[in-house]
Amino acid sequence: MTDTLTGCHVSVNGESRSFSGPLHSNALDWLRAQGLTGAKEGCAEGECGACSILVARPGAAGDPADRTRWTAINACLTPAAALAGQEVVTAEGLGSPDDLHPVQDAMALRGGSQCGYCTPGFICSMAAEFYRPGRCEAAEGHPGDEEHGPNGFDLHALSGNLCRCTGYRPIRDAAYGLPAPAADDPLAARRAAAAPTPEPTDLASGGARFLRPAGLDDALRLLAEEDSAALVAGSTDWGVDVNLKGRRAPLVIAIDQLPELRELRWDAEAVEIGAALTLSEVERGLDGRVSLLAQVFPQFASRLIRNAATLGGNLGTGSPIGDTPPALLALDARLVLSSQSGERTVPVTEYFTGYRQSVRRPDELIRAVRLPLPLAPVTAFHKIAKRRFDDISSVAVAFALTIDDGVVSRAAIGLGGVAATPIRATATEQALIGRPWTPETVRDAADVLRGEGTPMDDHRASSRYRSAMLGRSLEKLLAENPAAAHAGEEMS
Numbered sequence: 001m002t003d004t005l006t007g008c009h010v011s012v013n014g015e016s017r018s019f020s021g022p023l024h025s026n027a028l029d030w031l032r033a034q035g036l037t038g039a040k041e042g043c044a045e046g047e048c049g050a051c052s053i054l055v056a057r058p059g060a061a062g063d064p065a066d067r068t069r070w071t072a073i074n075a076c077l078t079p080a081a082a083l084a085g086q087e088v089v090t091a092e093g094l095g096s097p098d099d100l101h102p103v104q105d106a107m108a109l110r111g112g113s114q115c116g117y118c119t120p121g122f123i124c125s126m127a128a129e130f131y132r133p134g135r136c137e138a139a140e141g142h143p144g145d146e147e148h149g150p151n152g153f154d155l156h157a158l159s160g161n162l163c164r165c166t167g168y169r170p171i172r173d174a175a176y177g178l179p180a181p182a183a184d185d186p187l188a189a190r191r192a193a194a195a196p197t198p199e200p201t202d203l204a205s206g207g208a209r210f211l212r213p214a215g216l217d218d219a220l221r222l223l224a225e226e227d228s229a230a231l232v233a234g235s236t237d238w239g240v241d242v243n244l245k246g247r248r249a250p251l252v253i254a255i256d257q258l259p260e261l262r263e264l265r266w267d268a269e270a271v272e273i274g275a276a277l278t279l280s281e282v283e284r285g286l287d288g289r290v291s292l293l294a295q296v297f298p299q300f301a302s303r304l305i306r307n308a309a310t311l312g313g314n315l316g317t318g319s320p321i322g323d324t325p326p327a328l329l330a331l332d333a334r335l336v337l338s339s340q341s342g343e344r345t346v347p348v349t350e351y352f353t354g355y356r357q358s359v360r361r362p363d364e365l366i367r368a369v370r371l372p373l374p375l376a377p378v379t380a381f382h383k384i385a386k387r388r389f390d391d392i393s394s395v396a397v398a399f400a401l402t403i404d405d406g407v408v409s410r411a412a413i414g415l416g417g418v419a420a421t422p423i424r425a426t427a428t429e430q431a432l433i434g435r436p437w438t439p440e441t442v443r444d445a446a447d448v449l450r451g452e453g454t455p456m457d458d459h460r461a462s463s464r465y466r467s468a469m470l471g472r473s474l475e476k477l478l479a480e481n482p483a484a485a486h487a488g489e490e491m492s
């Protein structure tokens, strides 16, 4: 057994480097061991962004497949082995003290850095947005708003980066002062060619093995042979467990690049979303056409996390406080589970069986999520958390209602954070269906909603607070959709 993993290379700042180190190393530790100490460890759990790096990602879900998108991710959560064959750029690769990158120059000019600990991470997240295709074109003629600069810079790009001493205004000033990339900018030019294709990988060291299968069949065979294998997609949950809980798996199977899990398709009956598309890719691919999910994405963690996190992973953890399960419950989603014996489709309402338990067998993985069409016209996602961005919910409520001529004809409500599993608020749905969409109906149904689930007291919220928030959520939905209520009043 050896700690040196030969034959496995990654391009870092244009230079090919081979892996060495324990197999459970994350990309941050590996880069720092290479002497690239710009990226820092602040938290090792995806919260601070001090470890942000850029990776060359392929076009997906609506992006041209033959183009590259520079994507910022948390290096502390990414297994180093997952970068085999990939292209990485760190803050050192963007510019040097004698030849600053435009982002570094803007941060220096606007006073965006004091102690500098967070700065390389901010630089990488900012550079990803600097190179975002269409940023400047979309900004033409728009003065910007509270979350976008006049140069089209989307401040959400920095939602996963924390700074403890500078204050955010100079950092925002730097972001909003960025020009378009110059015509001879090499990383801008790099976008016009395809990203590296995923490299099938099989690494073993210190009793551990990391495998990136070439396709779904290989992944399913491995899963059938080794039921203690850990499936890893974006690693935003798995990476935290490795770093903070010391979890080690004898076999890790990387499924994030499996082509069969990375398709987004519409047909007459459903939209099918590949389980290994990142949430950022799904957000771009759907482009607002599933309004409930469009409301979930900006509230889910940060851009850095969404650039890696997947729907499969959010369901795979079985967490009762995941953000997408309440929305998928309200959308009547079906999960496509694959194994060597074939595929089966399970309604998400039947998927969760207990705390972090599900009907998924150890030899199965989630290949895709199907959302039946047509979609309900009145939707909302209310996430109650201590912070607006980058926080886990205390309670999450997802609504999908159809209101015909002022009367609720269909209601589906998904809840998170009020039971051992995400649940449907079936009693409340029954209290709404067939009744006019009026303040009286909502008042009655809100009473029912307050009694749904079995909310508990914990460090995030008390059970009384959680119940109260459920009722307020329905009242808020009415306030957000007053036109439908007026139609109801005229009817009643």
Ligand SMILES: Cc1cc2nc3c(=O)[nH]c(=O)nc-3n(C[C@H](O)[C@H](O)[C@H](O)COP(=O)(O)OP(=O)(O)OC[C@H]3O[C@@H](n4cnc5c(N)ncnc54)[C@H](O)[C@@H]3O)c2cc1C
Residues within 6 Å of the ligand: 045, 046, 047, 230, 231, 232, 233, 234, 235, 236, 237, 238, 239, 240, 255, 275, 276, 299, 300, 301, 302, 305, 308, 309, 310, 311, 312, 313, 314, 315, 316, 317, 321, 322, 323, 324, 364, 365, 366, 367, 390, 391, 392, 393
């Ligand atoms: C800082 C931070 C903030 C976060 N904020 C939020 C938040 O706001 N809302 C929220 O809901 N979550 C949040 N999370 C949790 C996490 O980002 C999500 O659960 C995410 O969707 C996990 O996806 P992943 O691809 O990274 O999963 P991974 O970490 O790769 O895997 C997680 C689990 O799912 C399993 N799995 C992965 N893919 C599949 C598949 N296709 N089939 C079967 N099993 C699979 C894995 O085996 C593993 O057990 C946050 C995490 C961090 C670190």
Ligand code: FES
Residues within 6 Å of the ligand: 040, 041, 042, 043, 044, 045, 046, 047, 048, 049, 050, 051, 052, 074, 075, 076, 077
């Ligand atoms: S070290 Fe804090 S997000 Fe990675």
Ligand code: FES
Residues within 6 Å of the ligand: 112, 113, 114, 115, 116, 117, 118, 119, 162, 163, 164, 165, 166
């Ligand atoms: S400059 Fe000190 S933490 Fe940001």
